[in-house]
Amino acid sequence: MKRRWTLYDPRLAWMLVAPVLLLLIFFLILPIAVMAGYTFFTFVTAGVETSALTTANWHEFLTDSYYSGFLLKTLRVGAITALLCGVLGYFPAYFIWATTFRHKWLLLLLLIVPFWISFTIRTFSWINILGEQGVINVALLKMGIIHEPLQMLYNEGAVILGMLHFLLPYMILNVYVSLESIDRTLISAARSMGCTSAQAFREVTLPLSLPGLAAGLLLCFVLAAGSYVTPQLLGSGRDALFGNLIYDTIMGELNWPMGATLSIVLFIVLGFFAAVYTRYMGMSQIVKGLGG
Amino acid sequence: MNRARRKQEGRWAWRLTGFVTVCVYIFMFAPIVATVVLSFNASMFGGFPMTGFSLQWYGKLMANEQVLAAFRTSLWIALVTAIVTTAIGVTTAFALVRFEFRGKQALSTLVILPALVPETILGVGLLVLIKAVDQPRTMLLLVLGHILLAVPYVVLIAQARMIGIRRVYEEAALSLGASRFSSFREITLPLLVPAVVGGALLAFTISFDNTSASLFWRPAGVETMPTQILSMLKISISPEINALGTVMILVTVGIPLVGGLILQSLTKLRRQGEPKEETQ
Amino acid sequence: MKLTTTKRLERLHDRYANGDLSRRTFLTLTAAAAASAGLSMPWMGRALAAVQEVRFDGWGGTVQDAIDKFAFQPYTGKTKIKVVQGTFGDEDEIITKIKTAKPGDYQVIHSSGVNYYIKYVNAGLTSEINEANIPNMANVLQPMIEPFRKLTPKLSAVPYDYGTTGIAYNTKVISPEEAKEKGAALLLDKKYAGKVGGYSDMTTRVWYAALATGQDPNNLKDMDAIWAKVRETRDLAKKFWSSGAELMDLLSKGEIVVTDAWSGRVAALQDQGHPIGYLDPSGSYAWMEDMLILKGSPMAECEELINFMLDPATSIAVAEGQSYPPSLDPTKVKLTEKIEKLPAFDKTGTMKSLTFADPTYWATNEDAWTKQWNRISKGA
Numbered sequence: 029m030k031r032r033w034t035l036y037d038p039r040l041a042w043m044l045v046a047p048v049l050l051l052l053i054f055f056l057i058l059p060i061a062v063m064a065g066y067t068f069f070t071f072v073t074a075g076v077e078t079s080a081l082t083t084a085n086w087h088e089f090l091t092d093s094y095y096s097g098f099l100l101k102t103l104r105v106g107a108i109t110a111l112l113c114g115v116l117g118y119f120p121a122y123f124i125w126a127t128t129f130r131h132k133w134l135l136l137l138l139l140i141v142p143f144w145i146s147f148t149i150r151t152f153s154w155i156n157i158l159g160e161q162g163v164i165n166v167a168l169l170k171m172g173i174i175h176e177p178l179q180m181l182y183n184e185g186a187v188i189l190g191m192l193h194f195l196l197p198y199m200i201l202n203v204y205v206s207l208e209s210i211d212r213t214l215i216s217a218a219r220s221m222g223c224t225s226a227q228a229f230r231e232v233t234l235p236l237s238l239p240g241l242a243a244g245l246l247l248c249f250v251l252a253a254g255s256y257v258t259p260q261l262l263g264s265g266r267d268a269l270f271g272n273l274i275y276d277t278i279m280g281e282l283n284w285p286m287g288a289t290l291s292i293v294l295f296i297v298l299g300f301f302a303a304v305y306t307r308y309m310g311m312s313q314i315v316k317g318l319g320g
Numbered sequence: 321m322n323r324a325r326r327k328q329e330g331r332w333a334w335r336l337t338g339f340v341t342v343c344v345y346i347f348m349f350a351p352i353v354a355t356v357v358l359s360f361n362a363s364m365f366g367g368f369p370m371t372g373f374s375l376q377w378y379g380k381l382m383a384n385e386q387v388l389a390a391f392r393t394s395l396w397i398a399l400v401t402a403i404v405t406t407a408i409g410v411t412t413a414f415a416l417v418r419f420e421f422r423g424k425q426a427l428s429t430l431v432i433l434p435a436l437v438p439e440t441i442l443g444v445g446l447l448v449l450i451k452a453v454d455q456p457r458t459m460l461l462l463v464l465g466h467i468l469l470a471v472p473y474v475v476l477i478a479q480a481r482m483i484g485i486r487r488v489y490e491e492a493a494l495s496l497g498a499s500r501f502s503s504f505r506e507i508t509l510p511l512l513v514p515a516v517v518g519g520a521l522l523a524f525t526i527s528f529d530n531t532s533a534s535l536f537w538r539p540a541g542v543e544t545m546p547t548q549i550l551s552m553l554k555i556s557i558s559p560e561i562n563a564l565g566t567v568m569i570l571v572t573v574g575i576p577l578v579g580g581l582i583l584q585s586l587t588k589l590r591r592q593g594e595p596k597e598e599t600q
Numbered sequence: 601m602k603l604t605t606t607k608r609l610e611r612l613h614d615r616y617a618n619g620d621l622s623r624r625t626f627l628t629l630t631a632a633a634a635a636s637a638g639l640s641m642p643w644m645g646r647a648l649a650a651v652q653e654v655r656f657d658g659w660g661g662t663v664q665d666a667i668d669k670f671a672f673q674p675y676t677g678k679t680k681i682k683v684v685q686g687t688f689g690d691e692d693e694i695i696t697k698i699k700t701a702k703p704g705d706y707q708v709i710h711s712s713g714v715n716y717y718i719k720y721v722n723a724g725l726t727s728e729i730n731e732a733n734i735p736n737m738a739n740v741l742q743p744m745i746e747p748f749r750k751l752t753p754k755l756s757a758v759p760y761d762y763g764t765t766g767i768a769y770n771t772k773v774i775s776p777e778e779a780k781e782k783g784a785a786l787l788l789d790k791k792y793a794g795k796v797g798g799y800s801d802m803t804t805r806v807w808y809a810a811l812a813t814g815q816d817p818n819n820l821k822d823m824d825a826i827w828a829k830v831r832e833t834r835d836l837a838k839k840f841w842s843s844g845a846e847l848m849d850l851l852s853k854g855e856i857v858v859t860d861a862w863s864g865r866v867a868a869l870q871d872q873g874h875p876i877g878y879l880d881p882s883g884s885y886a887w888m889e890d891m892l893i894l895k896g897s898p899m900a901e902c903e904e905l906i907n908f909m910l911d912p913a914t915s916i917a918v919a920e921g922q923s924y925p926p927s928l929d930p931t932k933v934k935l936t937e938k939i940e941k942l943p944a945f946d947k948t949g950t951m952k953s954l955t956f957a958d959p960t961y962w963a964t965n966e967d968a969w970t971k972q973w974n975r976i977s978k979g980a
Binding site: 447451456457539540541551554 | 655684686687689697698700701702705706842843846
């Protein structure tokens with residue numbers, strides 16, 4: 029016997045989500061599961077592996093300090109980038125929120141425009157600024173301040189700068205969204221009770237915007253630690269991050285079992301940070317921030 | 321403490337905030353402006369100082385078969401991705417907002433994962449999977465991959481909008497005898513238009529712009545625009561690449577801006593929805 | 601993409617007929633192939649519509665420009681067969697792509713000699729040539745063909761040109777006398793720290809480290825010393841380049857003043873009037889390049905193309921254009937004065953003056969050394 033369909037029937041809901049659910053299963057869950065299995069396969073030679081199970085890849089990962097060194101360095105670069113984003117991103121977010129400027133929408137629009145510009149282009153455009161024939165060097169040479177072009181590209185600073193450039197809009201939007209949700213009467217109340225504007229900021233605005241800041245920090249950290257293109261374009265070989273290591277192991281050495289192992293490691297480590305975050309902050313803030 | 325001094329401090333803090341804000345905006349746009357300016361450089365070396373104004377690099381670009389092919393490929397992939405992602409993303413958002421079913425919470429978390437998991441991991445994972453089942457890399461795979469990457473954003477945007485549309489409208493239509501589907505089509509969908517268009521535009525740019533994952537997923541011999549730029553950059557930065565960047569910026573910024581403007585005038589004409597409408 | 605759907609289906613059917621595939625898999629795969637063809641029509645259209653084309657992958661830049669101008673374009677004009685081209689900067693990178701692609705996606709490769717040839721052969725990627733279809737092979741230097749034949753009696757590749765990886769230096773900064781005196785040691789000269797370059801390639805790096813430590817590159821005894829020297833160059837280097845075009849760019853802009861470099865690219869720079877000198881230190885890394893045909897290629901068309909490329913008139917024009925001497929035997933074919941002046945040119949036709957890498961020796965160490973080089977290049 030068929031059950032009658034009700035309004036908002038769960039069966040209809042499953043039909044509606046089916047395409048996305050299937051996509052998530054086949055392109056997200058299954059790949060990660062298979063990849064986890066692959067970490068136990070045996071590497072024979074470039075491009076050849078057998079399904080004979082081994083723990084050699086994990087053993088190599090855990091005993092070789094080369095890998096853990098890279099992991100720590102990647103986390104360090106990710107953390108520095110996220111913190112810089114937090115510091116530099118809070119000011120504009122606060123400014124846009126608090127300003128009485130009539131064309132506030134323009135500031136917001138300008139914040140969204142970078143999302144539309146190709147990430148590759150935004151990254152390589154830094155070569156036009158920092159390169160030997162870039163804006164800074166040419167200007168300084170012309171003014172006679174330096175006589176030899178400064179070497180500003182292909183180092184860790186350039187990589188962090190590039191990531192900062194790409195992640196700042198995420199941070200600003202996240203903080204802005206959480207500021208926007210603050211009830212402004214709270215601040216007026218604080219002021220009317222004799223708080224200075226600094227006190228009102230410290231006691232009301234800042235604490236209430238912390239969830240947005242935290243979501244932004246997590247997002248920036250995860251995206252920075254997982255990046256591949258920025259170190260590739262703006263760094264030298266030694267500024268490579270874990271993502272580059274994975275790429276080279278998979279595409280260069282053709283060692284897929286090891287590449288899978290490294291991918292799973294990165295997944296677990298970043299997942300750990302995300303889990304700690306959601307444990308305390310919940311997922312909703314990130315959802316708001318991503319939805320723009 | 322006297323009030324004047326405090327006020328003074330507040331003013332300085334505000335000025336500092338404004339100053340940092342201006343700096344951040346300059347920081348975000350200076351490299352892009354430099355790239356656009358340099359694309360008109362007459363010299364063949366891609367640097368300052370400019371030696372003259374020239375459009376030759378655009379001409380050269382238009383004659384570059386590889387670049388044009390990559391451009392066409394990316395355009396197609398992005399179009400298909402935008403259409404499909406919007407369709408399945410909006411229905412998912414509809415189900416997530418309007419329905420109660422088991423596993424809903426898990427699904428809404430799962431749906432945003434592709435935006436949080438680094439692309440390198442998604443890239444390797446899918447590659448390992450298709451190797452395990454002995455399938456080649458195809459265009460279809462690349463497109464489905466792009467859809468996966470765009471789905472979270474479309475769902476989130478549609479969800480946010482859907483929450484703002486009150487359920488009573490649909491229920492009123494239903495009680496007046498409209499079918500499920502026609503109530504969705506006549507009531508919900510028109511109210512959703514801004515989210516649909518915004519989501520489609522975002523899906524388009526996400527796909528058009530995708531680099532890391534495409535490097536892993538693209539079939540042999542296929543270049544998308546970003547991977548083509550990346551392989552051109554291996555040689556060196558040239559005015560031709562700057563020109564290419566400028567064209568890309570025109571496409572990816574122009575389309576959403578024009579789309580947003582059209583949308584805004586449409587909403588103004590219809591006078592529906594809240595007045596505060598974000599273009600995205 | 602270059603493979604038509606019909607061909608792919610035929611291939612599937614072959615595998616099915618041979619019993620490689622179960623009936624079920626065959627049907628699913630057929631359906632998948634058909635579906636993907638249907639779904640990807642917009643961009644498949646061009647590939648399907650093309651009557652005949654050959655895929656070629658080469659080193660890009662001046663070298664490929666010359667091949668395109670003097671060989672491919674006339675060939676297309678004559679036969680109406682289009683040559684679709686791709687480029688790579690590092691041959692291992694293209695081998696990776698071939699391994700993860702379908703047979704026939706890639707067809708003709710401008711490959712760098714026997715030590716790469718062995719990799720394709722071992723991975724089962726090559727396709728045997730019918731030499732009778734390439735009469736112009738008669739003019740090719742026997743000493744160049746022999747090493748290939750030693751690996752596979754039936755060839756899958758035909759030698760096309762050769763060159764060396766010597767030392768290039770900016771004559772405004774380094775005098776020819778100084779270059780001659782220091783030779784390969786220039787790459788380790790602290791005076792030029794931050795202005796040194798090098799090819800981002802394991803073989804080249806190990807080879808030059810071998811010269812620096814006085815070891816035989818084809819029989820290395822002390823690997824620790826080698827890696828120490830590789831690190832030393834890495835620390836002095838501004839950047840390791842990864843394509844010929846990048847090499848030319850760095851040298852011409854003066855961003856680096858000394859680097860190991862491909863002879864033909866340096867000759868091209870000199871032609872453009874840049875103040876770049878070139879020398880081959882003793883034991884300089886010599887290599888040859890060949891046109892290699894991969895599995896799944898349209899053999900008749902590929903053989904016809906290679907025969908056309910080896911035609912003395914074509915080959916000489918290409919050689920002058922790309923600045924690498926051709927594989928033609930100078931005792932059989934009259935070469936031009938310009939070619940005779942090219943760096944690395946061997947007028948005896950014996951190739952005895954050049955040191956090549958021993959393919960089997962290098963192949964056995966490939967995996968381990970590549971891994972170590974990858975680490976060092978990342979700062980380890």
